[in-house]
Amino acid sequence: MLCSATWGAQAFAQTTLNEVVVNGQRIQELGAGEQLDRAAISAQQAITRDTANLLRDVPGVSLYGAGGVSSLPAIHGLADDRLRISVDGMDFVASCPNHMNPPLSYLDPSHVAKIKVYAGIAPVSVGGDSIGGAIVAETAPPEFARSSEQVLTKGEAGVFVRSNNNAQGGNLAVSVASESTSLSYSGAFAKADNYRAGSNFKSSTATGRVGHTVFLDEVASTAYESKTHTLGFAMRGEGHLLEAKLGYQNVPYQLYPNQRMDMLDNEQQRLNLRYLGQFAWGQLDARAYQEKVDHFMDFGADKRMWYGTASGGSGVANGNPCTPISATCAYGMPMYTASRTSGVNVKADIDWGDDELLRLGALYQSYALNDWWPPSGSGMWPGTFDNIKDGQRDRLGIFGEWEGRLSSQWTGLLGARYERVLSNAGNVQGYNTAVGAMGNQVVDATAFNSQDRARRDHNVDLTALARHSASATLDMELGLARKVRSPNLYERYTWSTWSMAAVMNNFVGDGNGYIGNPDLKPEKAYTASVTLDWHDAERTWGLKATPYYTYVVDYIDAVRCSSGSACTVANSSTSNQFVTLRYANQNARLYGLDLSGHMDLGHSAYGVWGLKGVLNYTKGENQSTGGNLYNIMPLNVKLTLSHQYDAWASSLEVVGVQKKSDVSAVRNEIATGGYGLLNLRSSYSWRRMRLDVGVENLFNKFYYLPLGGAYTGQGTTMSINGIPWGIAVPGMGRSLYAGVTVTF
Numbered sequence: 055m056l057c058s059a060t061w062g063a064q065a066f067a068q069t070t071l072n073e074v075v076v077n078g079q080r081i082q083e084l085g086a087g088e089q090l091d092r093a094a095i096s097a098q099q100a101i102t103r104d105t106a107n108l109l110r111d112v113p114g115v116s117l118y119g120a121g122g123v124s125s126l127p128a129i130h131g132l133a134d135d136r137l138r139i140s141v142d143g144m145d146f147v148a149s150c151p152n153h154m155n156p157p158l159s160y161l162d163p164s165h166v167a168k169i170k171v172y173a174g175i176a177p178v179s180v181g182g183d184s185i186g187g188a189i190v191a192e193t194a195p196p197e198f199a200r201s202s203e204q205v206l207t208k209g210e211a212g213v214f215v216r217s218n219n220n221a222q223g224g225n226l227a228v229s230v231a232s233e234s235t236s237l238s239y240s241g242a243f244a245k246a247d248n249y250r251a252g253s254n255f256k257s258s259t260a261t262g263r264v265g266h267t268v269f270l271d272e273v274a275s276t277a278y279e280s281k282t283h284t285l286g287f288a289m290r291g292e293g294h295l296l297e298a299k300l301g302y303q304n305v306p307y308q309l310y311p312n313q314r315m316d317m318l319d320n321e322q323q324r325l326n327l328r329y330l331g332q333f334a335w336g337q338l339d340a341r342a343y344q345e346k347v348d349h350f351m352d353f354g355a356d357k358r359m360w361y362g363t364a365s366g367g368s369g370v371a372n373g374n375p376c377t378p379i380s381a382t383c384a385y386g387m388p389m390y391t392a393s394r395t396s397g398v399n400v401k402a403d404i405d406w407g408d409d410e411l412l413r414l415g416a417l418y419q420s421y422a423l424n425d426w427w428p429p430s431g432s433g434m435w436p437g438t439f440d441n442i443k444d445g446q447r448d449r450l451g452i453f454g455e456w457e458g459r460l461s462s463q464w465t466g467l468l469g470a471r472y473e474r475v476l477s478n479a480g481n482v483q484g485y486n487t488a489v490g491a492m493g494n495q496v497v498d499a500t501a502f503n504s505q506d507r508a509r510r511d512h513n514v515d516l517t518a519l520a521r522h523s524a525s526a527t528l529d530m531e532l533g534l535a536r537k538v539r540s541p542n543l544y545e546r547y548t549w550s551t552w553s554m555a556a557v558m559n560n561f562v563g564d565g566n567g568y569i570g571n572p573d574l575k576p577e578k579a580y581t582a583s584v585t586l587d588w589h590d591a592e593r594t595w596g597l598k599a600t601p602y603y604t605y606v607v608d609y610i611d612a613v614r615c616s617s618g619s620a621c622t623v624a625n626s627s628t629s630n631q632f633v634t635l636r637y638a639n640q641n642a643r644l645y646g647l648d649l650s651g652h653m654d655l656g657h658s659a660y661g662v663w664g665l666k667g668v669l670n671y672t673k674g675e676n677q678s679t680g681g682n683l684y685n686i687m688p689l690n691v692k693l694t695l696s697h698q699y700d701a702w703a704s705s706l707e708v709v710g711v712q713k714k715s716d717v718s719a720v721r722n723e724i725a726t727g728g729y730g731l732l733n734l735r736s737s738y739s740w741r742r743m744r745l746d747v748g749v750e751n752l753f754n755k756f757y758y759l760p761l762g763g764a765y766t767g768q769g770t771t772m773s774i775n776g777i778p779w780g781i782a783v784p785g786m787g788r789s790l791y792a793g794v795t796v797t798f
């Protein structure tokens with residue numbers, strides 16, 4: 055009997071919608087790879103406050119380096135907007151020309167109840183408007199008292215410290231509930247200074263900002279501070295749940311070692327309303343949400359050090375602003391982004407016969423964006439620069455999906471999804487509207503404003519998945535998919551060919567400038583993948599292999615720009631400088647292999663030993679040019695030897711990464727060397743308390759982050775080649791950490 059998850063006495067506490075129960079036994083959902091639950095996540099709270107970083111051991115996942123709490127996950131080489139990343143059912147859109155506020159950056163790890171990663175092919179019911187896998191993050195579901203006489207009160211509190219960057223923070227969650235009403239609050243705080251690389255890093259431009267001693271091994275622009283609050287209210291009746299969640303996040307600063315700007319304020323307010331109902335025919339899940347983001351960027355302390363001279367230019371590192379700003383006096387470069395997202399999602403899981411389930415759903419999302427840069431003097435004068443004005447991107451989607459048992463050995467899933475994506479942007483102007491203004495501002499704005507920019511995309515996704523249980527020791531999953539993603543507003547509507555403006559539009563952290571292209575077509579990806587899962591009947595050992603292949607028609611890559619202010623002969627030919635690029639549709643293919651395994655090494659009087667490992671290989675090629683795709687993680691391996699003795703658990707991790715030599719020539723991507731790291735972790739659990747201690751990068755090994763982008767963390771970053779090219783962002787040196795969590 056296949057039916058949607060049944061609700062017991064603790065109804066709603068553990069309810070998740072996609073899980074299917076067969077004969078009382080939960081079967082693994084098709085397409086879903088790894089799932090991290092609360093226990094696995096809380097074990098990492100002392101190690102990282104970056105929710106995306108929780109996924110670093112999931113086969114197929116790599117991470118683009120960004121700010122300290124906002125790295126961008128990539129699955130099989132496809133990152134950022136190419137993935138569907140949802141938080142409590144909401145599809146957040148990064149509202150920043152550098153994508154500094156991606157969806158997972160709004161979640162503190164301590165608030166995450168569960169993250170599910172669809173590393174290969176995600177069913178269409180998980181989301182559309184994406185071509186790669188999906189990441190589904192959920193905060194804790196409401197809990198209720200078991201009987202009317204009871205009042206349920208519970209909570210969790212934690213603190214952590216890390217030595218390398220003096221990171222510290224804490225989290226608190228409390229809830230009070232009766233049998234039918236639940237009230238909860240969760241909050242978290244984290245802050246860190248700039249981190250220090252392993253031994254040997256000598257930043258070539260290190261001169262030190264005023265009033266601050268810069269360590270030679272300090273990686274500039276890596277500090278951050280973040281505060282998150284969520285208030286939840288829920289009511290349940292017989293088979294019905296109503297839930298409201300109010301979220302607020304403030305990031306006073308998060309500096310970026312691979313962007314020319316720093317986040318100096320980000321505020322998100324969100325409201326999420328949900329209805330969940332159980333009926334004779336199945337389950338209905340409906341949501342309505344609203345999100346408001348106010349984002350502000352300027353130069354953080356490490357990038358401002360040369361600014362403030364009366365001429366607005368380089369020279370004296372006095373750090374003082376000249377006043378007032380004028381055509382000859384510049385101070386900083388304020389940049390604002392504001393967005394508002396409203397959405398409705400409806401999904402019905404219908405029990406269809408004994409062994410079948412039908413999922414039907416619809417989505418509407420309306421997204422409005424403004425991105426503007428007020429005058430700050432010198433060339434950025436006298437008016438406001440419209441980077442994107444009145445940007446609009448609206449999605450309307452419907453899907454149908456069937457999942458069922460075909461025989462005792464075969465389970466199948468078939469789904470189709472249609473999305474209509476409308477996008478548009480209003481007329482723009484540069485800082486200066488006088489004919490002949492710097493950087494082609496008038497010519498570019500006039501050309502942009504004279505075009506019809508409204509675009510309407512009709513996108514169709516199809517997925518087919520099948521699982522075969524060949525025997526008690528071998529399972530196999532096969533998948534085929536067509537997935538489509540429409541360009542985002544920055545890809546379509548940023549317009550200035552002035553290098554100073556173009557370098558501010560960059561969400562891959564490579565230091566280059568990007569110019570939008572209103573004529574971009576949606577990306578269409580065709581993926582085939584297979585997962586072979588060998589294990590013994592008791593699963594004391596297991597080995598999983600997933601080879602995959604994706605061909606993307608109209609992949610949005612970039613080409614050196616051909617006409618406009620920055621598009622010089624030197625720009626089109628240089629191989630060792632930052633360049634200005636324009637987004638363009640090309641064809642691409644990505645393929646590779648995820649390998650993961652685990653085995654018990656035996657039990658003895660000294661405890662239980664185990665070994666697990668992950669290997670990831672990805673290759674990404676631009677089929678139109680024959681070049682490599684940007685930011686593809688080189689071959690990497692991680693082995694973990696674990697030991698458990700009573701309540702004491704420890705592990706030794708060995709990480710090995712090959713050198714990155716397959717680099718994108720069009721972007722002058724920087725190669726990085728191979729490296730190996732060693733991490734030690736230990737924890738002790740009492741009934742109501744848990745202690746975590748460990749050392750990351752035990753030998754203080756110096757290495758460069760393969761996906762960390764170009765180091766643009768210090769100095770004046772406004773002039774495209776005013777900072778040295780060719781330095782990658784170093785990884786963190788040795789760091790000791792400790793964390794305590796108490797539940798009550």
Ligand SMILES: [Cu+2]
Binds near residue numbers: 150151152316350351
């Ligand atoms: Cu930003």
